[in-house]
Amino acid sequence: MPAQPLNRICYVEDDADIQRIVRMSLEKIGKMTVEIVGDSTCAVEAIIAFKPDLVMLDWMMPVMDGPAVLRKMREHAETKNLPVVFITAKASQRELDELRAMGAAGIISKPFSPKNLPDQLRGIWHGLP
Amino acid sequence: MNHATSTTGEAVPSAANAGRGVHSPDESADPRQILADRVGQLFRQAPIGVGGTLLVVALVAYELYPAQMRERVVLWFWVFIMLLIAAARYTLVVGYRRDEKRDQNPERWLRWFAIGALAEGVNWGFAAGAFFLAPGVTDVQRVFLAFVLATMTAGGLPLFSAVWWVFGLFAFGVLVPFEAVLFTYDPHGKRLFADLALMVPFLLAINMTVAYRLNQVFVSGYRLRQAYGKLTEEHAVLNQQIEQQLEELLQAQREVEASGRKLALFAERAPIAVLEVDRNATILEMNPAAENLFGYSTGELVGRNAIRTLFPPDSPALQSPAWNAFVAGAKPVTLPQTVCIRRDSIEVVCEFTLTPLVNESGDLISVIAQVRDLTQVLEAERLKKEFTSTLSHELRTPLTSIIGSLQLVNSGVLGAIDKDVADLTEVAERNAQRLLDLINDILDIEKIESGKFVLFPEDISLDALLRESLVLNKSFAERFKVRLEAHRELPTVPVNADRKRLLQVLTNLISNAAKFSPEGGAVELSMTVADGTVRVGVGDRGAGVPENFRSRIFSRFAQADSALTRQKGGTGLGLSICKRLIEAMNGRIGFEDRAGGGTLFYFELPAKQAVAQTHQ
Secondary structure (H helix, E strand, O other), X not given: OOOOOOOEEEEEOOOXXXXXXXXXXXXXXXXXXXXXXXXXXXXXXHHHHHOOOEEEEEOOOOOOOHHHHHHHHHOOOOOOOOOEEEEEOOOOHHHHHHHHHOOOOEEEEOXXXXXXXXXXXXXXXXXXX | OOOOOOOOOOOOOHHHHHOOOOOOXXXXXXXXXXXXXXXXXXXXXXXXXXXXXXXXXXXXXXHHOOOOHHHHHHHHHHHHHHHHHHHHHHHHHHHHHHOOOHHHOHHHXXXXXXXXXXXXXXXXXXXXXXXXXXXXXXXXXXXXXXHHXXXXXXXXXXXXXXXXXXXXXXXXXXXXXXXXXXXXXXXXXXXXXXXXXXXXXXXXXXXXXXXXXXXXXXXXXXXXXXXXXXXXXXXXXXXXXXXXXXXXXXXXXXXXHHHHHHHHHHHHHOOOEEEEEOOOOXXXXXXXXXXXXXXXXXXXXXXXXXXXXXOOOOOOOOOHHHXXXXXXXXXXXXXXXXXXXXXXXXXXXXXXXXXXXXXOOOOEEEEEEEEEEOHHHHHHHHHHHHHHHHHHHHOHHHHHHHHHHHHHHHHOOOOOOOHHHHHHXXXXXXXXXXXXXXXXXHHHHHHHHOOOOXXXXXXXXXXXXXXXXXHHOHHHHHHOOOEEEEOOOOOOOEEEEEHHHHHHHHHHHHHHHHHOOOOOOEEEEEEEEEOOEEEEEEEOOOOOOOHHHHXXXXXXXXXXXXXXXXXXXXOOOHHHHHHHHHHHOOOEEEEEEOOOOOEEEEEEEEXXXXXOOOOO
């Protein structure tokens, strides 16, 4: 369990509506600091610049999907050890297993509840080693 | 050999004998029937004998009439006796002719005939004794008499020798008294008549021999006739049997042809492609559906190898080892998805069902291949998958935005809003949630039905899961102003089940119970263990399940009252999914009326290990 409370979140998501909902949920309900990245191809650079506590990735994105962003993060020293939570509409057990195998810290399925999202993230955060 | 008494064996009815096959004449001859035939011959010739006798008697009477008065009385007596015997014999003949069962009792008729023959013979012997020695009789008359007696004896041969001993009786009757008379007659010391006496036994011996020979000839003649008759009869029966068998064969052939035409019609009109191939996979016959499927006419394909013509060269489905194994095994085989090449080189995916046609000794005659075009089926499956994927991913994304936005608004974190607006956004959120539930349920059903559904069973504590479900559904129940309670203390029961899916079932049952509970009521969770089975019950105090809905409550899209659905939500798929999930976990689901009103929905699962039975 990390020493400091969860505060800085970076969310990579191409859908503008979801971006706004997540931002509102985390900022208004969770009182967290949120950075939203819309273009996944420059996600790693943005993450390095923002220095978040935790990264949230959408799975399905054009050009570069969530798993690809994670693989790229693993290549950079600054991002390689950051905890990653996937938000996905995919629900099959095989796909979830795939994400866990990749080293995802947690999976939140779409549609998520914005009311509970901050608590869900904190739960994952507290479960980290 | 005494034919008169040879009655060995009963007369065998020839019809019964005929069916058993053809016999040799000796086997089939019936001695009794032969005897009856010979007796018949005796009687047929008897009128000739009687007539001839009367003629000779008249001649003798006429020749001897001039003799002395004393002999004349004897003569008349003799003639009278002779007439009596003739009348008796003729009466016997008439009686014989009238007897319809005469052949069944030949011995009796032969006995009477023999008595008649003996009587006549003896009377001729009496004539010899009475007239030969009479003083008034001249030597010429004596010679005449001797000649008559010899003639009578010889004349008896053709008449009596059908049965040799009848002739014997007759001949002895005539000749023994005559012989005695000849020996004793020696009027003038002349040995002329004594010499004649020496010749009489000789005559008797020759006649007897001839009679016996004739007898044999008659016996074998009748035996042959009888055998021939039987042969003819058997031949007729055989002919009849052959004709009957021929008719049956023709009938069978007609039936086979008819059923063959029927089968051909079935294949001809069948929407499925049917090919007949031999053990080398050479095509023998095919139906119009096969022509349509492969694009070849029957004429083009018959005689060609099905494997080389219809499959791509690298097709793994039916390489020669696989085909040879099939031919050797001669067991029906189904090739689920096999790529075939049409005449226009287009690939089609087909399902092959190969059925070997074997004869009685198990040898392969040919193979019937039924080919189903799977192209449309596969296309439908692909479309369904695509649709499911669209439902899953494309519908969830906008729903995420809708539900998320409304939840944020309704949570009040964005500030207070007007009550009317809040009511409407609450309606919007509830219905968006309902839409999402529907999508999730449809996806679940689809997954279960397509067999892609996988359970992840683990050892879990059922009571803990129940307590978790109570917490999770608390807020939902509060919406309907319903309390969730555990009935008494829940016993600790480990089960092996899919945790997430079991929670889904519990959530479904609890939310149903909450929906149908009266305001202020309680939903009760109970748990009992008996015989290694744990039963989890979810009880409400609602109105109960309507009678007409009970039978289809676990069917898809089953809802008792659609008006109620709009009011309380639900997709009509929940219980159907629950049933499938519980059954997939080797369990059972059901419901019953509760004492004191309401309904108890329950599911049963095998308990992980024997647990002490709990009190109700």
